[in-house]
Amino acid sequence: MRISELSARSGVAIATIKYYLREGLLHQGEQVAATRAEYDDSHLRRLRLIRALLEVGRLPVAAIKQVVEAVEDETLPIHQVLGTAHYALGPTVEPEPGEAWDAALAEADRVVAGQGWTITPQAPTRAELAQTLLTLRRLGMSVDLTRYAETARRIARDDMDKIPIDAPRESAVEALVLGTVLYGRALDTLRRMAHESESAHRLGLVPAPEAPEARATGTDQSGPTG
Amino acid sequence: MRISELSARSGVAIATIKYYLREGLLHQGEQVAATRAEYDDSHLRRLRLIRALLEVGRLPVAAIKQVVEAVEDETLPIHQVLGTAHYALGPTVEPEPGEAWDAALAEADRVVAGQGWTITPQAPTRAELAQTLLTLRRLGMSVDLTRYAETARRIARDDMDKIPIDAPRESAVEALVLGTVLYGRALDTLRRMAHESESAHRLGLVPAPEAPEARATGTDQSGPTG
Structure with missing residues (x-):
């Protein structure tokens, strides 16, 4: 298909497609004439990947480029490609050298070990978790990481x-990449919704709802329950 | 205390503190002389809030300002302050007018109604969830939102x-604000760690670990199990 059809079918503007081609996010089409390239379904699929990472995943273009390059490198084992995506998804955390940081990192590692998880030593998620722990400790806030880990x-x-x-x-x-990004986004949004609702109930603004299980066994529920 | 002590105790550079004062993120100290202001514990606490939202929550300064203004406005009910924080935490999602969008938004609302959650109609989380759903549908990916909602x-x-x-x-x-931000960050990091480990096991790179429950009942576990 021509670039105009690729644009129409993907919903991505031609100028934006040309930008992705220049940046190397999208692979070149097949040059069939001096001024014309042919695109195929692989371009459509790549555009969907880019848009999902950009719009829903909110990844910066540089991170998307890392992911795309890993996807394209057929010599990379799938697990490593996924690692690249995972690592691109998280923020870059600078360690704060010192005893408190070392203790937080050690605690993060204990949680991971407790779950029997296989995480590479260079995984940036370790520093991410340590930073969050350190901040919680400084604020005097409690956290049961093992419980979160079980949920995760x-x-x-x-x-x-x-x-x-x-x-x-x-x-x-x-x-794998899209699942990590999109399911994560869905869960985070739902968590903030649940927080909004839960705080409304605890602050007494509205009566607490019955749990769905309880409602299903209620006798006066004539309407659909969702 | 003077600004130098505030800087030393908070670990925030004097130039950064002055920037927060100019931007209205930090309330002014008490002017005790023409060139000297006194700061107190409320400034220390506010600095911790700002740094946590900035470094761990990764909120932009404009969003932090919204949160701080809501915290300071004593006429606002707590629930509304929390709402401001929740809304500042999420991305701004532009609806894509059309049938597919309407269907996704309706599905998002059904999930919320199914949980009996109290969410204001203007909550941006509704559009966030609709956008994620729409993207998943376009990619042909399945998602069991009710299950995520139960977890949330x-x-x-x-x-x-x-x-x-x-x-x-x-x-x-x-x-409330810090809990929403920091606990969310902890869970998201752990989820990506669990993904890394789970994919390593499914791709056969390492043997699957026994679950912690199973290990606890094992007979040859002499070391601590975390």
């Missing part, structure tokens, strides 16, 4: 069940 | 249990 483990297993990990390489990688 | 509900309740909601107004508000 359940979520990750459910997520992975939905991802076709044995599909062809490119599809599997895309699904 | 449990997390929010646990989070709220840790927050002293009946403390003096300013402490309660700060704790």
Whole structure:
């Protein structure tokens, strides 16, 4: 297809497509004439990946480029591609040298070890977790990381069940990356919604709702329950 | 205390403190001489709030300013202050007018209604959730939002249990805001760690670990299990 059709089918403006081509986010089309290139479904799929990472994942273009390069490098094992995506998703955390930082990092590592997780030593998530822990400690706030870790483990297993990990390489990688980004976004949004609702109830602004299970067994529920 | 002591105790550079004063993120000290202002514990606490929102929450300065103004406005009910923080935490999502958008928004509202949550109609989280849903649908990816919502509900309740909601107004508000930001960050980091580990195991790179429960009942576990 021509670039105009690629634009129409993807919903991405031609100027934006040209920008992605220049930046190397989107692979070049096949040059069929001096002024004309042909694009195919692989370009459509790549555009969907870029837009999802950009609009929903809120990744900076530089991080998306890292992910795309990892997806394209067929010599990279899938797990490493996913690692690149994971690492691009998180913020860059500068360690704050000192005893407090070392203690926080050690605590983060203990939580991971407690779950039996396999995390590479260079994973930036370790420093991320240490930073959050350090900040919580400084503020005198309590946190039960083991409980969060158990929740995270359940979520990750459910997520992975939905991802076709044995599909062809490119599809599997895309699904893994998108799943990590989009499911994470969905959960975070729902968590903030649940916080809004829970605080409304605890502050006594509205009566607490019955739990869905309880409502399902109620006798006076004639309407649909969602 | 003088600004030099405030800087030393908070770990925030004097130039940065002056910037926060100019931007209205930090309230002015008491002017005790033409060139000298006195600061107190309220400034220390505010600096901790700003740094936590900035460094761990990754909020832009404009969003932090909104949160701080809401914290300072004593006529605002706590719930509304929290709402301001929640809304500042999320990205700004532009609706994409059309049937697909309307359907996604309706689905988001059904999930919320199914949980019996109290969410204001103007909550930007509704559009956020709709955008994620729409993107997932376009990519042909499945998602069980009800399951995520149940998880989010449990997390929010646990989070709220840790927050002293009946403390003096300013402490309660700060704790609510910080809890939402920091606990969210901790969970998201752990989720990405669990993803990394889970994908390593599913791709067969390392043997799957026994679950902590299973390990606790093992017979040859002599070391601490975390």
